[in-house]
Amino acid sequence: MKYDTCEYCDGSVRSRRVTVDLRRGERLYVFLNVPLGVCSKCGERYYPGRVLEQLDEIAEHGLVGAKTVRVPTFDYKEATA
């Protein structure tokens, strides 16, 4: 996958495998090793349309074999009242 230069800082965008957090309603999905374009200067991420579609598809139908981890949630307002 080839990417243009970053539209924010003009840095070069390289194909890398990264962790992606995807929220759908109340659920949070964490995908590992997702191939994205990442700006080498500012870190902006560029999602190929096909990859986004695949993540949506997997979140909806393909969670067989997924590991579930516990995630602490934190209400900033309550905790700082």
Ligand SMILES: [Zn+2]
């Ligand atoms: Zn950039």
